[in-house]
Amino acid sequence: MAAGLAWQIALLLPPTLSDHAYYAPLGAVIAVHPTVADSVSAAWRTVAAMFLGFGLAVGVYELTRGVPNALTIALIVGIAVVVEQWRLLREQASWVSFAAVLMITVGTDDPASYVLRYGGLTLLGAAVGVAVTTLLFPPMLLTRAVEQLAVTRALLASHLEDVAVALRVGQVPSPADWDQRGAVLDAALDRLRRDEQQVERARRANPRAHRWQGRAGSIREQSRALDRVAVLIDDLTTLVVEFQPHRRGLDRVDDGTGWVLADALEGLAGVVRTPYHDGEDPDRRDAAIVAAVGALDRLTHLLRASEIPDDEGFFALGAVTVGVRRSLQALEAHVRHPQAA
Secondary structure, three states: OHHHHHHHHHHOOOHHHHOOOOHHHHHHHHHOOOOHHHHHHHHHHHHHHHHHHHHHHHHHHHHOOOOOHHHHHHHHHHHHHHHOOOHHHHHHHHHHHHHHHHHHHHHOOOHHHHHHHHHHHHHHHHHHHHHHHHHOOOOOOHHHHHHHHHHHHHHHHHHHHHHHHHHHHOOOOOHHHHHHHHHHHHHHHHHHHHHHHHHHHHHOOOOOOOOOHHHHHHHHHHHHHHHHHHHHHHHHHHHHHHHOHHHOOHHHOOOOHHHHHHHHHHHHHHHHHOOOOOOOOOOHHHHHHHHHHHHHHHHHHHHHHOOOOOOHHHHHHHHHHHHHHHHHHHOOOOOOOOOOO
């Protein structure tokens, strides 16, 4: 739609411009992005890069009229590549050398006219693209972020449950095996961060932002909470795998350290899987929190009752206990309704 509108508008201009109307749809295509902020950013940076390239080509060409064309073009492209390192231009930086080469090859006979045709019509098309992106109520991109939140929660919970199962059978995998599993989780977290950032960009200058402000804010909070929990979980699983506190004499207490530690990790996994109170089952999250807090209390008691504080397994167990507690705090897992005695 943006390309078609840009074409029709360009055809209404004087012949010197309308004869080259095809530049306008190019500008529209450049400017249309999923978010208003990205559209505006791409539009002005692309046009700025083009004009930098045009100016660079004309300036170098005028200064090197007596130099062979091959050397002139090489010099222009070399300088353009240096200009493209300017961080302000971002992904649109490559337009500097592109526009410079166009100017030196087809526009030097009448530089001003060429800049007006190519640059002016591209700018017109970019403006149309930004207008269409803004006025047609661009999406807030919430659905993909919500889906990625669910995927990441499931992976985190499964990660914890796998550790718990390994503790119960006494066969904790090697650090290399856990590193491989962690790579899958890291990839999911990276996607979640990108999606959350995309939602934040989609809110800028978006006419629909006020309607979905609460939902977007919830996505941001959940994403950042999961990010913090993921860091904590990575630390505590590393401690369990490397120091294996359940095998270092601490299991002389009742039930064994491995089982108590497994209960705590499974309790945390249950809270990770239940981010909010379900309308159909309002007690589900409360039950998960009660189970997690109870398991954490048993782990804390085990830690306090231990008589071997000089063993590195003891310190690893203490760090895991703190990690579980901090993870529950990050997830705002508070017992709302204490169980009756």
